[in-house]
Amino acid sequence: MATFVLRRLALLIPVLLGVSIVVFGLIRAVPGDPVSIMIGVDQRYTPEQIEAIRRSYGLDQPLPVQYVKWMSHVVQGDLGRSLRTRRTITEELGLRLPVTIELAVLAGLIGTIPAVTAGVIAAVKRNSWLDYGATIATLIGVSVPNFLLATLLVLIFSYWLRWLPPIGFAKLTEDPVQNLRTMILPAVSLSMPLAAILMRNTRSAVLEVLSQDHVRVARAKGLPASTVLTRHVLKNASIPIITVGGIQIATLLGGTVIIETIFGLPGIGRYIYEAIANRDYPVVQGVVLVISTMFVLISVAVDILYAVMDPRLRHR
Amino acid sequence: MTSAEGTESGLSAEGGTATAGALTLGAAVRQPRRPTIWTTIRRQRLALTGALIVTFFAVVAVVGPMFAPHGPTEQFPQHRLESPSRAYPFGTDEFGRDILSRLLYGARISFEVGAIAVGIAGSLGILLGMIAGYRRGWLDNVLSLLMDIVYAFPAILLAIAIITMLGNSLANVMIAIAIVYTPTFMRVVRGATLSVRNMAFVEAAVSLGASTPRILVRHIFPNITAPLIVHASLNFAFAVLAEASLAFLGLGNKPPAPSWGSMVSSSYGFLQLAPWAAIFPGVAIALTVLGFNLLGDGLRDALDPRLRS
Numbered sequence: 001m002a003t004f005v006l007r008r009l010a011l012l013i014p015v016l017l018g019v020s021i022v023v024f025g026l027i028r029a030v031p032g033d034p035v036s037i038m039i040g041v042d043q044r045y046t047p048e049q050i051e052a053i054r055r056s057y058g059l060d061q062p063l064p065v066q067y068v069k070w071m072s073h074v075v076q077g078d079l080g081r082s083l084r085t086r087r088t089i090t091e092e093l094g095l096r097l098p099v100t101i102e103l104a105v106l107a108g109l110i111g112t113i114p115a116v117t118a119g120v121i122a123a124v125k126r127n128s129w130l131d132y133g134a135t136i137a138t139l140i141g142v143s144v145p146n147f148l149l150a151t152l153l154v155l156i157f158s159y160w161l162r163w164l165p166p167i168g169f170a171k172l173t174e175d176p177v178q179n180l181r182t183m184i185l186p187a188v189s190l191s192m193p194l195a196a197i198l199m200r201n202t203r204s205a206v207l208e209v210l211s212q213d214h215v216r217v218a219r220a221k222g223l224p225a226s227t228v229l230t231r232h233v234l235k236n237a238s239i240p241i242i243t244v245g246g247i248q249i250a251t252l253l254g255g256t257v258i259i260e261t262i263f264g265l266p267g268i269g270r271y272i273y274e275a276i277a278n279r280d281y282p283v284v285q286g287v288v289l290v291i292s293t294m295f296v297l298i299s300v301a302v303d304i305l306y307a308v309m310d311p312r313l314r315h316r
Numbered sequence: 317m318t319s320a321e322g323t324e325s326g327l328s329a330e331g332g333t334a335t336a337g338a339l340t341l342g343a344a345v346r347q348p349r350r351p352t353i354w355t356t357i358r359r360q361r362l363a364l365t366g367a368l369i370v371t372f373f374a375v376v377a378v379v380g381p382m383f384a385p386h387g388p389t390e391q392f393p394q395h396r397l398e399s400p401s402r403a404y405p406f407g408t409d410e411f412g413r414d415i416l417s418r419l420l421y422g423a424r425i426s427f428e429v430g431a432i433a434v435g436i437a438g439s440l441g442i443l444l445g446m447i448a449g450y451r452r453g454w455l456d457n458v459l460s461l462l463m464d465i466v467y468a469f470p471a472i473l474l475a476i477a478i479i480t481m482l483g484n485s486l487a488n489v490m491i492a493i494a495i496v497y498t499p500t501f502m503r504v505v506r507g508a509t510l511s512v513r514n515m516a517f518v519e520a521a522v523s524l525g526a527s528t529p530r531i532l533v534r535h536i537f538p539n540i541t542a543p544l545i546v547h548a549s550l551n552f553a554f555a556v557l558a559e560a561s562l563a564f565l566g567l568g569n570k571p572p573a574p575s576w577g578s579m580v581s582s583s584y585g586f587l588q589l590a591p592w593a594a595i596f597p598g599v600a601i602a603l604t605v606l607g608f609n610l611l612g613d614g615l616r617d618a619l620d621p622r623l624r625s
Contacts, residue, residue: 139609155591288473
């Protein structure tokens, strides 16, 4: 098991290095260079002064040298400063990450628990109206963009029923009730694709296990249906469900950009949206790096979890 | 993905049992005639629905503007935020523009982005995937690592980053979507190539002295089209969704242009006054995506039952 984990972590290194090179390269691909963007159209600088600023940032050095310098800062937790606010990106992320993580956790809970339950029911009651209902719900779930769902939810629950605020945010530590009231619609909007895909996969995973011989044996032994379902079916069906769920939860991180912007939540998704609007390249670079790293780490964690649950995979 | 399961359950019971019967009895009794693609598709109501929806929107994308009652940016200032009426069947937006007309023009943007992005991603993915799967070795490792790296970014985020760097235009949106979805094509093609490359007919072609490009084009490619077509259809759905999401964030077409995603976002501020202005374009997006999803799932069943995993 330990070797498996180590091997999997070792495989992380080239991918993470590649990610950092891409993120580093992206900002170099901007027409012009970071200094001219920073200065903008300010005419007060002479070419000599611009050259001096460029030198002070190390931009006159070869790209590999710049990359190594940048990485050595990143590894120490220094992602640079926002061009606009001049605040450090790390500091800003420290304030904003908790909001996004809370949103992702809530969306994860909302997306997994009902979806897995519904998927199991759909499989057990195959070809019933419950099953058809679940199938249709899945199709809608994968086809409705999350910003449309958010729009409809705001229309119904904020404007027509007036139950929940359409926009706004309260800190979890200061006003937990208001925090939950502002988080519930974004979390539901964000969880939709996760729930749809998870339900579909749970259904087929359970159906597949149900058709296997060991389930027939368990039934033939006279075990009660509930025991067969929990001990023999769900345990075996859980592995593909966890994999798909893990990937989808990681994908949630991308959706936060849209959802946080719609609902005005001060998380990292909205941070990057604002950075794009202001052409704040270091922030875009830093946030993309952080989210992608989280994304990669979650998928590795899922892989390891997978191996914990299925011993056959450890020796591959 | 197990979407095939989902589609199957929605079929009429006879379709489902007929397939099951063929699987268990067919070998012992009589080999039934292999159903053609079209009979299978027709048997699958959901897939047919998908094909109809896609055809409908494709036709709208081509001829829609001819039927539009008004221009896509034509403004009627005295008719702002009007609810659906005979003059404006889907209502008007905050500038007094006819929403129906904008939707009809907007279909073209969605399909253009979908077709071009899937076209680029597909071509790149086919090329890289076949090379990686056929040549194996270090080239395969390098290409796979590259794709893993692209895959390591959440799709929408990478697209946003690419557009920020390249500049905000519809062409760059297409490029960004294509880059983001190339790895999935490459994986599908590589996997299919791997399963074909050791077959006897490839060996025969090699021993007859066929060149590698010839083997790839004439012998491998025709045998991997089934998963490719399925993947292309599902990817079209992703591309339409991605374009709409990016447009919602203000990336891609500039405001007066009638992209469905930006129509939803620009009317979001008037949601309470004029919900139709956001709902109609939203439903258009969802229906188009649904159509491609249904079609892709149905094609998966029709073209290759082994793909149901």
